[in-house]
Amino acid sequence: MICVALPGLAISTEQGQLTGRGLEGYYRAGRRILSRCQVRVAGREPLVVQARMTSADRVRFVGTLRSTPHGGPDPDVVVERTRSADGTERITLHSAATRPLRLPVEVALGTDLADLGTIAAGAAGSELPASVQDSGLRWSCATGTSYVTAEPPPADALASAGLLRWDFDVVPGGSVTVELRVRLDGAGPVRAVGRAATNPVAPAQATGDDPRVSVLLSTSIEDLQALLVRDPAHPMDTHLAAGAPWRCGLAPTDALAAARMTLPLGTRLAAGTLRTLARTQVTGQPPRSGLIPGPRRDAGTHLPPGCTATEATLLFPVVLAEARRWGLPDQETEELLPTAERCLTWLRAAVGEGAYLPDPQPGGPVRCETQAHAHRAALLGADLLDACGRPGGGELRDWARRLRAAFGQDFWIDDPGGGRPAAARTRDGRPVSHLGATVVHLLDTGLLGGGEYAPGLLDKMHTEQLARLLGSPVMDSGWGLRGLGAKEAGHNPFGHRSGAVRVHETAVAVAGLAGAGYEKEAGSLLRGLLAAAEAFGHRLPEMYAGEQRTEGSAPLPHPAACRPAATAAAAGVLLLTTLAGIRPDAPAGTVTLRPMRSAPLGEIGLTGLRVAGAPFSVRVSRLGLAMVEEAADGLQLGV
DSSP states (O other), X not given: OEEEETTEEEEOOTTOOEESOTTOEEEETTEEEEOEEEXXXXXXOOEEXXXXXEETTEEEEEEEEOSSTTSOSSOOEEEEEEEETTTEEEEEEEEOOSSOEEEEEEEEEEOOOOBHHHHHTTOOOXXXXXXXXXXXXXXXXXXXXXXXXXXXXXXXXXXXXXXXXXXXXXXXXOEEEEEEEEEETTOOSOOOGGGSTTOSSOOOEEEESSTHHHHHHHHHHHHHHHTEEEETTEEEEEEEOSBTTTBOSOOHHHHHHHHHHTGGGOSHHHHHHHHHHHTTOOOSSTTTTTOOOOOEEOOOSSSOOEEHHHHHHHHHHHHHHHHHHHTOXXXXXXXXXXXXXXXXXHHHHHHTTSSOOOSSTTTSOEEHHHHHHHHHHHHHHHHHHHHTTOSOHHHHHHHHHHHHHHHHHHSEEOOTTSOEEOSEEOTTSOEEOOOBGGXXXXXXXXXXXXGOBOOOSSOHHHHHHHHHHHTXXXXXXXXXXXXXXTTSTTOOTTOTTTTSEEHHHHHHHHHHHHHHTOHHHHHHHHHHHHHHHHHXXXXXXXXXXXXXXXXXXXXXXXXXXXXXXXXXXXXXXXXXXXXXXEEEEGGGTEEEEOOOTTOTTSSEEEEEEEETTXXXXXXXXXXXXXXXXXXXXXXXXXX
């Protein structure tokens, strides 16, 4: 049970007690500042009867105990613990006894001040010795100092055992509370970005025939707010950390992909993310000039690792172009345009005289999804340059046409089943034929003006065949889209790139299939993802096992998945806004609605979205008809 309010983090089991085993504990900026917090009342540990997340940054445990061993079978004391990611724990004792109680309370504390990576590798050291500090305890080592203070102050503090003690007199029906505060030396209370008045994520709401849509959207927004991080050098700029607990830092591709999916909640997150990454852009001499740096990423069993720098560089102009359509002010667009131009210049230089973009540069395989990213960047980048009066748009369109013509010949593999797109081509031109979820990016073409999508790399016949493949049991697990087809060599339901369901790719598939008119396949994936979300308490992990769904089954968690994760939380926003088919063009003062006519979840209403800098609300009926209920003054409904 992970509570997140970055840079704060609290990891617990359902038993409530922090025992110091595994990853349990309070963390600040990746360091465990408290690993053990064990409560005993009247010499006994409470029996936990419920543990549940009350918000993205808070978990509540309820336990019971009998105050006297001969008082009958019914518990007469309820122990409620509320643990928050900001480093606060409230312990409240409620008495249901018929007589006054004298309750001794002990809290055993300890920490190793180890960093998360060391703990995950199983290399954390033993607990540090404690010393008494004011109304609590203190631990120190070469890497820092941690404090725990208590209110009310303990009656006794035993440093050698890391123990704080109280003796409470509780009247019948009465309550007493102890509040513990955990702090790192030199760090004040955790101030989560998502709790600030300047929160860049709009608090949208969903209603509808399916009650799950409301919970999914609210939980997704809570998780997004919990993962917000400020740029230390430019605190007005915020971006999303990739996920907790493993990836609490900036991952350029994940941050851009999540910001793009959350554009219906406003453009401020996208602007902050773009400004943060613009400051990291490589300058100087080719071939790296213009690149947004990023690490290598495992690509599964069939291909060598890919380069997230390539994807981030191609995503930058796409996010800027689409943010402008959603209402990013002209001043901010002009500020970020030079960085986007350098990204597009890098693209043209990396391609050279050829038709394809290798990944990683310069001698890697030619990946299917990389060509989709590059084609989308070229078309949306050209549209952006033209709109801002900058040169280069024609050259990008010419290359995109050349890529589309070559792709249809070189990347389609004919077979008796109707064919499939190749996952990649090797350096010597041989196709890599396995079917994986990365092909969904061929359907994600990007938003142009007038509510139109950019043309994709596949023609209508090949798009129809791809939709058929994605809707088949080989790819659709019933919980979402498998990362690798179930009949492919090397398929592993838990393989994070070779069989597991990745929520981001499934959401992209739903949006792409719906936009292309294949609502049956899109609806099946959407319902599967919604069922998985319900099984995970509506907090979707970044991935889970791609086991086939059967009656009465539940999706299997992946042990290495982040939860919450930026792209998974943002996917909840993309899924629900796809139902309404919102396609804005703020510079032209229009918004087009192309809802899913099949209305796979019945009627749905979305309020509190943002288009052209103003609140936007829309409702889709059970007949698949959409109606705008709130919009910016002067915003016209496009045809």
